[in-house]
Amino acid sequence: MNNTTEKRHMGLKALNRASNTAIYILLILISVIWLIPFVFIVLQSFRVESTYQVGYVIPHQWGLQNYINLWNSDFKRWYLNTFIIALAAAVLTTVIQLCMSYTLSRFRFKMRGPLMRFMLILGMFPGMLTMIILYRVLSDIGLTQANAVPGLILVSVASSGMGYYVSKGFFDTIPKSLDEAARVDGATRLQVLYKIILPLAKPIVIYTILTAFMGPWGDYVFARYVAMGTSAGYNVAVGMYSWLSADQIANWYTTFCAGGVIVAVPVTILFLCLQKYYVEGVTGGAVKG
Amino acid sequence: MKQYSDLEFLRLSKWQRFCHKLIAFFCAIPRAIANFFKNIGKTVVKFFRKAGAEFKDIGQTFTQGDWRTKTSFLVMGFGNLTHGQILRGIMFLLFEVVFIVYMITTGGYWMSMLPSLGKQGPTTEYDPIYDSYTTVYHDNSFKILLYGVLTIFFIIAFIYTWRTNVKQCKTIDQIIKRGGKLKSDKDDLRSMVDEQFYKTLLALPLTGILVFTVLPIVFMILVAFTNYDGAHNGYANNLFTWVGLDNFNTMLSWQGGAGGTQSYAATFGEILAWTLMWAFLATFTNYFLGMFVAMMINKKGIHLKKVWRTILVMTIAIPQFISLLYVSKMFARNGLINLALLDLGWIKEPLPFWEDATWARVSVVLINIWIGIPHLMLIATGILMNIPADLYESARIDGANAWQQYSKITLPYMLFITGPYLLTSFTGNMNNFNVIYLLTGGAPTNVAASGAAGSVGHTDLLITWLFKITTGAESQYYLASVVGILVFVVVALISLVVYNVLPSIKNEEDFQ
Structure with missing residues (x-):
């Protein structure tokens, strides 16, 4: 293998690595976007300090009150x-x-x-x-x-x-x-x-x-x-x-x-x-x- | 229009061929319409000729048949019974008895009322025993229309069965003349699970479709020609009756409503335009982005392919109403996103995700991408894996870059295979009730269209509009029905055009 093809080969490899990294970043981003609403639902189902919508996700007070409410309703x-x-x-x-x-x-x-x-x-x-x-x-x-x-x-x-x-x-x-x-x-x-x-x-x-x-x-x-x-x-x-x-x-x-x-x-x-x-x-x- | 010979046509590029076909299709429409009317004449002649042949055959069967055949004309199944085909005979006889009893007891009444849909509505009458006025109910337009249609179905079925009965007598006569052997009950039963097995298998599904799909659709088409609504519900308050084409005139008139509101035709056009735009955007954003995600996951050298796929596939499993309702509330005026942004001080006013027409439309399309990509990713993955790898190999050797490989190999292949899927997904999106209704409920309200029934909103599709008319205060079922028929016309037209232009229209048997 002569020098120029080797260089080109190295270049391709670097390019490939760069594109793979970009894809990984994109895939992680996509996974986060797709999963985040569901994570939010789970977190908010354990929030007991208030029952309405709030501007934060992680409950200040954790508890099972919502599940108890569920059991007592027509659910x-x-x-x-x-x-x-x-x-x-x-x-x-x-x-x-x-x-x-x-x-x-x-x-x-x-x-x-x-x-x-x-x-x-x-x-x-x-x-x-x-x-x-x-x-x-x-x-x-x-x-x-x-x-x-x-x-x-x-x-x-x-x-x-x-x-x-x-x-x-x-x-x-x-x-x-x-x-x-x-x-x-x-x-x-x-x-x-x-x-x-x-x-x-x-x-x-x-x-x-x-x-x-x-x-x-x-x-x-x-x-x-x-x-x-x-x-x-x-x-x-x-x-x-x-x-x-x-x-x-x-x-x-x-x-x-x-x-x-x-x-x-x-x-x-x-x-x-x-x-x-x-x-x-x-x-x-x-x-x- | 330019005419090409076969050879010239093959030389054209894909795009030119597509255009050529599209233009050819539209140029052929006038001739198709002319042919249609020409064919009507031919069809009528053909129909009468065929009917004549049928009557001739029936007459011949009668004159040439023996006394048993002749009796069968009145008592269905008599021929079968006396020739030892007990099962068939009993079925025919039973059907005739049921039919006659039904027609005498109720069927006749429904049929006689069908042209007027009921003569007398509820009346208030003096009741001397309780010394009070009570409401007495009489005819029920709804039932008259429903059972009237059902009775017509029944009559058609009876005529068909009667004709089958006569045909069977003829066959029996012929077999006896030839000295052949008639089929016994045992043969009949065996054929139910063998040559005629398809009849056994189809009996249940087709009955279900007939009763719960065909009958309701025929009924609702007829409703478009009546004044059936909340104030004329056919029984409890007023009867409804036939009004001819009035409802279509209302829906397609350009006359503005009271208070400077726009006409029905304008409202309908507006909603139709948004429905088509939505279907186009929803289908193609999902299609290309789904394909893109699938290609990323499929790329050589990407690890954890299964994990990425499972994460996306998992979101398919979660019932749509949960994810859609949750996301809808998340973007609401006092929802998570707005509150969080306000708390952070990034915005002073809540963002109008569902309050502004443009915001709402963009939001539904974006959220629909979130809903739809996993599904498309799955479909695209399946197809991408089927593309022969040596195609790419040789393309690479010829020095094609990634974009060229995509546009010359992947995309044409995908488009070819998924052509029919794209069409069904387009029409499916036109009727995508859940996404729109659960996300916005049609909001924000379209003020200009307030003259039309069923409070129209800027994100309303025809299908959600139909639902709103039905459940609205005045329940103008007749208008809902007109909208439904127009949706059918639009969908059928699009399907017709696409099927004629699409390259991957293939012979069904090719697959097997």
Whole structure:
């Protein structure tokens, strides 16, 4: 190696090191920006000297008063409501979405193309439009206000078939020759599904369960509409939103932070445990649409 | 417009091709419209021809069939039952009985009321027993419209089933004439989990979609042609009725409101413009910054890749309403940021994050970046890892610098793969209710638009406006419905244009 190339090489190395350092600084900055609000929530949930918003982050007086307030409020009920909805949605939505996506991926029937186009067009209508009528129908059969939970489950599960895209993308990647081989051996379509496809589809099943479970925790609009001001029918989002209204926030701000911690921690832990499947689902299915 | 031959077209640069396609698309619109009207005529002719063929077939089945087939025309499933296909026969018969009972008991009433949506509203009547006036309720416009639509669905389903019944009789006749063997109940049951398995699988999801999505959407489209609102709720106070295109005239009129406020059309245009601007900014800031973050983490020589990724991914898990509400309050007038800056003495007045139109708009876009980047980072990471490494290798050997590598390899590759995703994310952002509603609730109020329903704000998207109209004091459901239909039109138009111009429109089967 002669002298000039070595120099150039050294130069490149220095440049590379400089750019890496810059990237590290940026990444640390990004991590801080992304995490800081959550750190603030946790810190403020332990502040007991005042319940309204203040201009500092680290509490002057630490304590668990906010969590005790939480326990004494309707929060327990809201939490339970949300948990039931999430659990039911996770099971039922998964079943429905898998039925839908497997069928659209594997079967070729006459109405398949029109059906998919029809659902694409249907998806262009703002879902909020249907809220009014769904509310009136639910209230006619007595599933609103205090009984909002079954109503919310019903509505969210019933139309979940529309969100088949991600898992269909996954099923498309499983070779069709597997199905055909089994069919030649005399297996029915049902047997093909539960003996061959389902074991292979574990990642997408877990992804669907995870997203279906996480959805209801942030569900706000329709949940508020269906509960119509009856606290017993709230989910966490609706209930905690009411704490931040202009006339409540001075008394409930720190309790809101405590509630946020209680809601976020289990969901986040679950999510991090199953992160691998989530990443697979998002990168594999979402892009192909 | 310039016409290119195939060879000339291939020689153009990417950008020129894109422009060419875009222009070609818009030039083709007049002809497409003309063709559309020409095709209407053809379609009508085709429809009648097909209907004629159907009737001919039905007639032939009747004249050529035996007594069992003839009875089936009245008693559905009779042919199946007498030929030993008990299951099918019972299903047909059951459906017919249910249909007739429904039509006699209630369906007929709903259908007869549908054109007027109810004749008599609630009345106050004297009750001699209690010696007082009580309100007596009569027709219910809401139920009439809802069950009327449902009944129409039901009638269509009945006609279709009846036709299937006739077809089956014909098939049975033909098979018997040939001396073949009819399918037994056992065969039918087996085919439910085999050749016809898709019907079994789709039955539940499609019923759900039909009842909880299609029916409500049809209903709400119809509401746009009525005067259904809080004061005409169809039962407790006044009936509502058909008003034709009046609501569309209201929404699209340029006539100003009382007190010098602007017209509905101007308000609608303003909100639409901001909705499109927001969707554009939200989609592309997230897209490019997310890609940038992903590339930084992916760069060779950066350690702790998993840690950086996990930190970002963790924020996806935290329910949006917590992070959005918290951040919204953090930037509020008396929130953490303002109080801290005041305490430090850096500012004299609280910063108007949510009080000033421009501040609020910039803030929502910035906070949306904070919300959206982790997701985009994940998607971009997946794609970036799939780009063949030798592409970069050869580019480096040819002396391409980092920017050239990015703009000639990474970006085109990303854009090609994520084209459809960008479209769905754009339309998704147009209807991104949560971010706007939880952050600002539409604030600050747009004073000029105070004549319009549902207190319009400067950060309101069409979708949040729709929600505000619905939950507002007067609950003008008919206006909400008009807004909803217009949102659909805009989204459909954008999708149509993009799908026609996008290079990565691909054949679905290519993937498999």
